[in-house]
Amino acid sequence: MDAVIQRSNGTGGENTQYRSDTFINKAEYRNLCATEPSIPVFSNAWWLDAAAGPDGWDVALAKVNGRIVGAMPFGIARRYGMKVIRQPPLTPVLGPWIRGDGGNPTTRLSNEQKIMQSLIEQLPPFDHFSQTWNKDLSNWLPFYWNGFSQSTEYTYVIPGLDDLDSVWSRFDPTRRKHCRTAVARHNLRVREDLPLDAFLALHKMTLDSRGVAQGFTTDCLRRLDAACVEHKRRKLHIVVDAAGRHCSATYTVWDNNCAYALLKGSDPDMRHTQAPSVCQWEAIKFSATVATKYDFLGNMNPSIEPYVRSFGTEQTPVFTITKTPSRLLRLRRGLISALASGH
């Protein structure tokens, strides 16, 4: 890690070197993404181009004999002259990708750690690093050895989508009842042909009712949506009532391994119709046609967690990895947490 910290005081020459490396790395990574189905959707070059902009992300690559064995894409931003590695908008998880080469668990672990070490050494200089990893990653030791910190949060996952009957039977009885009776009682139907704007309107209602701001620009979502449509990686479900009123929506994206509840939205006035449950079940049923798992992407919010749990989900740990080499930012963080402390 010392190497990385020292490089932040590096000369212009090194920067130029870094820029050309970046260019070559990204080109190689684009090729890898095009041929390697195990790369998660959020880590894909086309996703990052859309979500972060072509200059808003970069990638560290680890190679053995010219073959890429590990890759770690990351979002880059400049804030107040500080260089920050962070999650691009609308990109819930990233993290190192390690080529699965078989071998016994001990050998795999040892290889994985070597690859991670080499990825860390290739990170550019930064003042702050924060990345949430996809749920398949459960070892952060090499990052610990390099001075990073880690914390565990949870996401909720429905496994075994190939057996929908069993998925359904694991729902809470009330959840099942809502999904079963709401359609007839409130004359609901699910539409898949409505435009993104219809979704955005519902998403905004949810945010407004919770009093939170939208964490991304609408342009960014439009860009991402176009990319997802082009790569056939997204589905929009919107529940409407008999009067044609839009009640609830889910925005699902997927890769070969898993489908993700990227975004949701509901009209708070229509909640009594149980449209969110209906919409959710529809998204899960659809996901079963493209993936084996459905990931709710969170939630650590104590008031939402029981809802997510009621779909028979499994609590699954997700790592957030951070490091703040900048003394100024550490001081700021220290002061903020001291002020927030209890006594």
Next chain:
Amino acid sequence: MTTIPHTAPQPRRKTPVQDASDMASPKEAYRRFCAQEPSLPLFSRDWWLDAAAGQDGWDVALVRKGSEVLAAMPYVIRSRYGMKIITQPALTPVLGPWLRPTGGRQAARLSNDKEVMQALIDQLPRFDHFAQTWHPGVTNWQPFYWNRFRQTTYYTFVLSELTDIDKLWAGLEGKTRRAITKARKQHQLQVRGDVPLDLLLDLNRKTFSRQGLSPPYPDDFVRRIDAACRERGCSRLFCAVDPAGAAHAACYIVWDEHSAYGLISGTDPAYRGSEANSLCVWESLLYAAGVTRQYNFSGSMIEPFEGYMRGFGGDHVPYFHISKTPSRLLTLRQGVLSLTGKY
């Protein structure tokens, strides 16, 4: 209890109150519970805490329903500079909540976790700093997150199945197998269990001083723990001795019904080449196979040590470190220290 040194806290508590568990103080009820509940890790048991923290040095949060204990969280509390610190005693790798298994669906389990963990948290005394490392069996810390605790993930290696010795041997990395063979054949080392504890203390001190450190616990502390364990027949020392009678290395394990734990080890730097250390650990594994189900290396996050432990072919098992610092003063101190440190 034969050999408790005079520095030990005076054994033993007064006879427990005759009946009515509801009437008993949490600590008294917990003492009775410890005697009955084999799934309680030994580091959480009353006698261990008596030995490690003194009879008045620990307490317990207890959730009961009638006479049944639903959850327990023993903790060690100390005063330092007028601050109340909840912490882990030396040689106590894990300590934290125990929850009665609920069975059934995960959703129900999570809901139970939420309820009983909250009840445990509510019973903690006021503290300025809290730090505990939990048993790997506890995988949900979300209720603590909701109470503004923090978490990070450590790793240990665990051999989860000791019954098949041939399989254990085959699971070793080549370098570890060669080391054990070399110790036996080339150096003619024999592993003995009948050596005095002082030999281990001496070797352990040598190991620390080779790194310019001294052991983080006094000899008497180890003697106290050892006496308590020997009284219950749940500890053993393994010492590799050469034909001339010189002790090369030693290791010390303790166990409960579920797992053995590697607790202390030491090598004489003069004999490092004899690989006595690997032989001792191997013999301790064989012994553990006869008395319990698993072997936990009580993991180290230190890089060279991790490679050594990995050689024994165990599973890489995560466990949680949980902390909270409500004190503004201490938070500020941590902030200032982080400025002077590397990260």
